[in-house]
Amino acid sequence: MRKLRWATIAAAGMLVIAVILWSAAPISAAGPGARIAVILAIVSGVACLVQLVVATATLAESSGFDSPLERLARGLVTSIRALPWPELLIIAVLALEALHRSRPWHTAVLGVALLGLLLSVHLAETGAAVGVLRRQVPVIAAGIGLTALAVGASALPGLPSGPASSVVRVIAALAAVVACALAVPTWLSRDR
Amino acid sequence: MTWSLSAHARRLLTLALAGLVIAVIAGRPAFAGIAAPAVLLLAAWRVDRPGSVAVRTSLTEPRLAENLESTVRAELRGHGDFSAELVIDPADAITAGQSVILPAGARGGPVYLPFTPTRWGRRPVGMLAVTLRDRFRLTEGRVLAHLPTIDCRPHPAQMDRSVVLSRLPSRLGEHTARAVGEGAEFAGVREFVPGDRQRRINWPATTRHGALHLSTFSAERTQNLVVIADATTDVGEPGASTLDLVLRGASGAIRRYLAGRDRVGLIIYASSLSWIGPGQGQRHFQRLIDLLVSSPGGWERTAQLARLPRAALPPGALVLVFSPLLDPRLVESLRDLRERGFSVLVIDVLNAEPAHEGGRLSALTSRVWRMEQQAIRFSLTQIGVPVVHWDGVSSLDEPLAPYARRVMVVHR
Numbered sequence: 026m027r028k029l030r031w032a033t034i035a036a037a038g039m040l041v042i043a044v045i046l047w048s049a050a051p052i053s054a055a056g057p058g059a060r061i062a063v064i065l066a067i068v069s070g071v072a073c074l075v076q077l078v079v080a081t082a083t084l085a086e087s088s089g090f091d092s093p094l095e096r097l098a099r100g101l102v103t104s105i106r107a108l109p110w111p112e113l114l115i116i117a118v119l120a121l122e123a124l125h126r127s128r129p130w131h132t133a134v135l136g137v138a139l140l141g142l143l144l145s146v147h148l149a150e151t152g153a154a155v156g157v158l159r160r161q162v163p164v165i166a167a168g169i170g171l172t173a174l175a176v177g178a179s180a181l182p183g184l185p186s187g188p189a190s191s192v193v194r195v196i197a198a199l200a201a202v203v204a205c206a207l208a209v210p211t212w213l214s215r216d217r
Numbered sequence: 218m219t220w221s222l223s224a225h226a227r228r229l230l231t232l233a234l235a236g237l238v239i240a241v242i243a244g245r246p247a248f249a250g251i252a253a254p255a256v257l258l259l260a261a262w263r264v265d266r267p268g269s270v271a272v273r274t275s276l277t278e279p280r281l282a283e284n285l286e287s288t289v290r291a292e293l294r295g296h297g298d299f300s301a302e303l304v305i306d307p308a309d310a311i312t313a314g315q316s317v318i319l320p321a322g323a324r325g326g327p328v329y330l331p332f333t334p335t336r337w338g339r340r341p342v343g344m345l346a347v348t349l350r351d352r353f354r355l356t357e358g359r360v361l362a363h364l365p366t367i368d369c370r371p372h373p374a375q376m377d378r379s380v381v382l383s384r385l386p387s388r389l390g391e392h393t394a395r396a397v398g399e400g401a402e403f404a405g406v407r408e409f410v411p412g413d414r415q416r417r418i419n420w421p422a423t424t425r426h427g428a429l430h431l432s433t434f435s436a437e438r439t440q441n442l443v444v445i446a447d448a449t450t451d452v453g454e455p456g457a458s459t460l461d462l463v464l465r466g467a468s469g470a471i472r473r474y475l476a477g478r479d480r481v482g483l484i485i486y487a488s489s490l491s492w493i494g495p496g497q498g499q500r501h502f503q504r505l506i507d508l509l510v511s512s513p514g515g516w517e518r519t520a521q522l523a524r525l526p527r528a529a530l531p532p533g534a535l536v537l538v539f540s541p542l543l544d545p546r547l548v549e550s551l552r553d554l555r556e557r558g559f560s561v562l563v564i565d566v567l568n569a570e571p572a573h574e575g576g577r578l579s580a581l582t583s584r585v586w587r588m589e590q591q592a593i594r595f596s597l598t599q600i601g602v603p604v605v606h607w608d609g610v611s612s613l614d615e616p617l618a619p620y621a622r623r624v625m626v627v628h629r
Contacts, residue, residue, distance in 0.1 A: 109224075112231040119235045119248070129247040136251030139232060143255075147225040147354065151302070152316065160352050164261060168254025175250025191244035199237065199249050 033149040034077050040142040041070040041114065047135055048121040056124040066117035073110035077149045080106070111146050115139060133176040137169060174201060218349075218360050220266060226355040229255040261353045270295040272362045274345055277329070280368045283337045286314070288329040289364055291345060298322055299349040299358070303330060306361070308343040310336035321352060336456065337371035337464055339510055370506050371461070374469030375612040378621040379477055381440060382535050382560055390439025391478045398436020405433050440479045441495050441531045444470050446509065447540030447547055448487040453569035459541040462566035462609040464509055466539040469613055471509075475502050483508055484529050486540075486547055492529040525550055535560050541567035542593055542604075555600050562620060563597060563604040564613070 045066045052059060079102055122135055144158060158165075178201075222230075236252030239245070273292040281287050293301055296319070304316035314331030332342055342364040349358035385394045393402045406422045409429035422430035446467040451460035467483070474481045475497065482495035483505045493501075493508055530536070536559050540547055554561050571586060573579035594604045605616035614621065 109227070111228050115228065115231050116235050119239055119251070123239045123243050123245070123248070127245055127247070129245075129250075132245070132247035133250055136236070136254070139251070140254050143225065143228050143232065146228070150224065151350075151354075153318065157300070157354070161258065161261075164257050164353075165254055168257040171253035171257070172250035175253060176247050179246035179250075191246075195240050195244060195246050195249060199240070201253075 029154060030149060030152050033145050034074070037077060037142060037145040037149055038074050040138060040145060041074060044114075044118050044135060044138045044142060045070055045121075047131070047138060048118045048125075054125055055121065059121060059124045062117050062121040062124060066114060066121060069110045069113035069117055072105055072108070073114050073146065076105050076110050077146065080150055111143065115143075127179075129176040129179045133172050136172050140165070140168070171201060218267075218269060218358050220356060220358045223350065223355055223357040226259065226262075229259050229355075233259060258353060259355065262355055263351050263353070266351075266356065266358060267295050267297045267299060267349070270301075270347065270349070270358075270360060272345065272347060272360060274362055274364055276342070276365050276367060279365065280370065281334065282370045283334055283372045285372075286331055286333045287367070288331050289342065289345065290327045290329055291317075292327045293319060293347060296321075296349055299351055302348045302350070303328060304346050304348075305330050305332050305342065305364070306344040306346045307332065308341045310334060310338070310340060311342055313343070334367060334369040336461070337369050337510060339366060339368050341366050368507070368510055370510060371464035371468050373472050374465045374607075374609075376469045376473040376614060376617075377612070378614050378617070379473055379479075380535060380537075380562060380617055380620045382533070384533060385438040385440050386531070386533050387436075388439045388480075390437055392438055392440055394436040394438045396436045396438075397433045398438075400435045400437035402435040402437070403432060404435045406430050407433055440474070441482070441534035442470070442474045442479055443482045443484060443495065443530055443534045443536045445484045445486055445525075445536060445538040445540070447538065447542075447544065448485055449544040449547065450541055452541065452543070452567075457568070457609055459543075459566050459569070462568070462607065463539040463541075465609065466564055466566065466607060466613060467537075468506060468509060470537050470539075471502065471505050480531075481505065482529055482531075482534075484525060485509070486525075486544075486550070490526065492526060494529055495531055495534070524553055530554070530557075530559065532558075535562070538563045539566060541565065542590070542597075543567065548593055548597065551597060551602055552600060555602055561602045562617075563602055564616065565594065565604050565606045566609065567606075568608055 045063070048066070049055070049059070049063050052063065055062075118135070118139065122132055125131075147153075148155065148158075233252040233255035236248045236250075236255070240248035240252070271292075271294040275290050277288045277290055289305060291303055293303065298321045300321045301319040301323075302316050303319065305311075305313035307313040312333045312335055314333070317328045317330055319328065330345070334340070334342075345362040345364055347360040347362070349360075350356070381392050383395060385392055387396075393400060397404050406419050407430065409418065409423075409431050413431055417431040417433075419430050419432045422432075444467050446463050448460055448463065451458050453459050453461075471481050471483065478497065480495035480497050481501070482493055484490060484492040485508060491508055493504055496504075536554060538547075538551060538561060540563060542548060542563070542565055551561055551563065567590070571583060573583045597604050603620065605620075607613060607616045
């Protein structure tokens with residue numbers, strides 16, 4: 026079980042590195058504020074991994090006469106455990122992606138990688154096997170299909186460019202997402 | 218039972234909201250696509266949850282020794298289609314083992330959760346935390362159940378040989394006494410007198426002397442032992458403090474002497490005296506260990522402890538004292554015991570000294586403290602109370618070897 030947990034933490038680590046690199050590249054093409062977003066993403070990514078590693082560690086009881094170094098380490102571990110680092114990482118990475126010019130297929134790959142990261146973080150923190158996600162596979166597949174549809178819709182060349190057409194596209198994508206979100210679970214649970 | 222959104226659901230919600238907000242603000246539909254899988258997963262949210270679950274817990278072994286693993290037996294009913302994770306939230310001085318995951322719809326047998334108490338004492342194991350998760354792992358239900366209390370005995374120190382006095386009370390036992398009696402140990406040969414048993418006639422000696430001679434045997438007697446456990450102070454590293462060593466040493470000595478059919482009593486020397494008079498047998502052993510574990514210990518300046526109770530100290534008993542010798546009142550009590558004619562042997566368990574900062578005055582204070590400790594031990598030795606040092610790691614036989622090798626001569 027311990028080996029499995031370390032494997033999922035390693036997978037989460039690789040996905041953290043991948044999403045940060047993918048959303049940041051190329052950094053020169055990003056708008057202002059990209060450097061701050063990169064720093065925030067790196068900090069929250071590292072903290073997210075540390076949080077997974079120290080999740081099961083037990084802190085030694087304080088003797089009441091701890092050295093400043095011990096107090097610092099204790100405070101650091103406590104704050105790392107307390108803050109929602111994966112959520113901060115998601116926001117930082119999406120902001121970084123939004124600071125680049127529109128590149129739909131690139132954004133879609135980032136979305137899939139973020140979903141994989143969230144699933145691996147969940148597996149690592151609960152110590153569950155990959156098998157627990159088996160029943161979610163159809164929904165995840167449908168979601169990725171929707172992502173592909175949304176990306177395809179946004180890449181259609183026929184529509185005239187301008188703010189109005191962008192709004193129409195967004196509303197269409199949102200409507201498709203919401204409709205499928207309502208329909209797919211109902212369809213999946215029809216045999217129960 | 219408390220239900221809440223799982224951390225996984227919160228993250229999916231963050232991804233969905235962040236994607237949709239950026240899609241609307243930046244006018245980029247691809248971000249709405251990012252939100253799609255998260256929205257789909259969140260839409261699978263289940264409303265029907267088990268209203269209540271039944272958890273039954275018990276200990277497989279309520280009495281155990283420190284650093285020995287035991288298990289909590291837990292039975293969970295009513296979790297339905299939710300998977301359940303059971304884990305021990307340990308109390309102080311308890312190390313919990315791995316959690317157990319029950320798959321959705323699992324029924325039947327109990328599960329066993331391992332734990333290890335790391336220190337002696339009567340203490341709670343902690344709480345049993347049960348977390349229920351739905352199949353999409355979006356909802357979490359949490360139940361906390363109190364676990365029973367354990368009686369954790371101190372790990373007995375190893376002691377294979379016992380210290381035996383030269384004068385033993387006239388009670389049948391297993392130690393060879395100096396007096397002649399009905400034992401199995403050959404003592405000598407003497408001339409036959411009318412009334413002696415004929416089967417004891419020593420024929421080689423009879424033919425050599427030309428008169429009837431018979432073999433004599435040593436008497437076999439029991440010994441009275443009183444163990445004094447000094448619980449007034451607890452200094453040193455947790456897990457190897459003076460109190461830990463006192464209790465481990467005392468329980469090792471109690472076990473050894475009771476196994477040798479001796480009569481063993483116990484005095485706990487703390488803020489108040491607790492004692493049990495000498496006795497034998499397995500039940501007596503349990504009573505002594507219960508007293509060792511349940512004694513609160515501590516120190517009180519006003520307590521009158523100088524004279525130990527007469528009823529707890531049968532005449533001619535061997536007194537084994539496990540102490541760091543930091544309480545001057547105990548030292549006075551030992552002097553008093555010696556004056557009352559008891560054979561006293563002190564096992565010194567002090568393995569720590571006050572920390573000093575490295576300054577000159579601090580070093581001087583430490584030196585004075587060490588000299589004072591040496592003086593206490595020297596003064597006890599001078600009045601006929603041997604003091605041996607035990608480090609708590611080795612067997613008790615090592616410090617006691619000079620006294621266990623031959624009988625300890627009683628000086629009155």
